[in-house]
Amino acid sequence: MTKQPVSGSSDKIHPDGAKCIGDCDPSEQIEVIVMLRRKDEAGFRQMMSRIDAGDAPGQAVSREEFDRRFTASDEDIDKVKAFAKQYGLSVKRAETETRSVVLKGTIEQFQKAFDVKLERFQHHNIGEYRGRTGPVNVPDEMHDAVTAVLGLDSKPQARPHFRFRPPFKPLRGAAPASFSPVDLAKLYDFPDGDGAGQCIAIIELGGGYRDSDLSAYFSKLGVKAPAVVPVGVDGGKNAPTGNPNGPDGEVTLDIEIAGAIAPGARIAVYFAPNSDAGFVDAVNRALHDATNKPSVISISWGGPESNWSPQSMSAFNDVLQSAAALGVTVCAASGDGGSADGVGDGADHVDFPASSPYVLGCGGTSLAASGAGIAKEVVWNDGDQGGAGGGGVSGTFALPVWQKGLSVTRNGKHIALAKRGVPDVAGDASPQTGYEVLIDGEDTVVGGTSAVAPLWAALIARINAIDASPAGFVNPKLYKAKTAFRDITEGNNGSFSAAAGWDACTGMGSPDGGKIAAALKPAKPSQSAGQQ
Structure with missing residues (x-):
């Protein structure tokens, strides 16, 4: 049987500084996800060009x-099942809608099945993980069907983008302030409503x-508590550690921010392992969750593009x-490490996803407030210790149609945007002007772009509830709606500076919620302020 490498699997997969420390236990049981092509890939590409x-x-x-058209075919799934049987692997899950087959077996079986060597690696930042050497190979008859094989390695793929208010004076010398999510929804003039439905x-x-x-x-805020449902993915589950400085902080602030602004919405929390396989599968499962049917997805985790394999x-x-095709809006934090995204190699990096x-x-x-309004809003940059908003130019993704003609101001020079620019939008993120939350029994103030993703997700949920239809892929509409934003023109995130219009620090700016609603639902702008 001849085999070929899966596309993109032979490129760099280990972070700089990772060292091999020995073999894996050949009898250890692991799970691996095989991702498959769509039945009508050509038709999907045509549709995506219209969406773009x-x-x-x-x-x-x-x-x-x-x-009917864009899921995996039964024939391709059968090919993977036959392949699994040949190598003694069991099929834990096979789904046409998510185009994924989950295989379970030993390290030794997977090494033989995919012609890879799995070893233990150590990295100073992320600890010990299972990694592979060599490309992932699949049989010729299966090669065209397989788009990715995820889970052979267990490297932690992402970090949460939140920060507690630090005990030092911020770079700008602004007086610390804090806001409840409800306060911020009012300051940003979010349309009335609670995201019901x-x-x-x-x-x-x-x-x-x-x-x-x-x-x-929610009792303290005087807000009706939303329905919160945990959903386990690939063995992940709601497992609070009791340490607010760890991922508990991220989970809790995400729920509290989204739930305070859209308490009528159902909050489905998808818990997955921190690996590329877990991350991808969590979003895929949420997208095709026929029970909860989310219309918007909030992601506060990510990592530099350079840390991801192609x-x-x-x-x-x-x-x-x-x-985008199904009309589900995805909001993601742009990172808290400024224009370097915390990489430390002297270059600029942006955060994926x-x-x-x-x-x-x-x-x-x-953000600084005065009375019921915003007195001043600048780029979040509290220095090396305090963090800064992520943003810049992608090294991977081509320039989208809706960003054509834009430019960045980098180190004082205006340069035409050549690839995908990040971010698209912004919101309050400095821990010095942060969000009042309650984590592991303690009242605290947090910031970070991880607070901005659920803020925008809750805004989208309120807008979706206006006429019970999804705003969907909002980027093209928002880039046409320049007056729907509070333009941020002061500050920098390191290499990039704010400027009039879109910039690589705050995107189009922070939201004027009522105008955002009118831009996304232009047929019914009069309903942008529905009944509470």
Whole structure:
């Protein structure tokens, strides 16, 4: 039997500084996800060209048509099942809608099946993980069907983008302030409503929440507690650690921000392992969840594009394209490490998945309020210790149609935008002007772009509830709606500076919620302020 490498699987897969420390236990049981092509790939590409140009409605294709044309074929799934049987692997799950087959077996079986060597690696930042050497190979008769093989390695793929208020004076010397999510919704003039009838999916790669925290928090705010449902993916579950500085902080603040602004929405929290396989599968499962049916997905985790393998990034972006087709808006934090995204090699980096053109990348500001209004709003940059909003130019994704003609101001020079620019939008993110939340029993103030993703997700949920239809892939519409934003023209995130219009620090700016609603639902602008 002859085999060929899966596309993108032979490129760099280990972070700089990773060292091999020995073999894996050959009898260890692991799970691996095989991703498959669509039945009508040509038809899907044609549809995506319309979506990219902004010529498609919020939901470009019905679920029924999507399932008929754009899922995996039974024939391709049968090929993977036959392959698994040949190598003694068991099929744990096989789904046409998510185009995925989950295989289970030993390290030794997977090494033989995919012609790879799996070893233990150590990295100073991420600890010990299972990694592979060599490309992932599949039989010739299966090669065209397989788009990715995820899960052979267990490298932590993403980090949460939140920061607690630090005990130092911020760079700008602004007096610390804090806001409840309800305060910010008012300051940003969000349309009235509570998101009733909608579901917000929140993706989490660790930690958990306590019901006692949520009930105490919403009670204190005087807000009806939303229905919160945990959904386990690939063995992940709601597992609070009791350490607010860890992922519990991310999970809880995501739920509290989204739930405070859209308490009528159902909040479905998808818990998955922190790996490329877990991350991709969590979003894929949320997208095709026939029970909860989310209309918007909030992601506060990510990592520099340079940390992703081409295979993993392509598989993830492919799932995000399906979200755009199905009318599900995906909001993702742009990172808290400024223009370097915390890489430390002296170069500029952007965070993925925020850098995907099918995501609404959410950047950060620092906000000062006066009375019932916003007195001043600048780029979030609290220095090396305090963090800064992520943003810049993708090294991977081509320039989207809706960003053509834009430019960046980098180190004082104006340069035409050549590839996908990040972020698209912004909102309050500085811990010095942060969000009041309750985590592991403690009242605290947090910031980070991870707070901006659920802020925007809740805004989209309120807008979707206006006429019970999805806003869908919002980027093309928002880039045409320049007056729907509060333009941020002061500050920088390192290499990039704010400027009039779009910039690589705060995107189009922070939201004027009523105008955003009118831009996304132009047929019924008079309803942008529905009844509470």
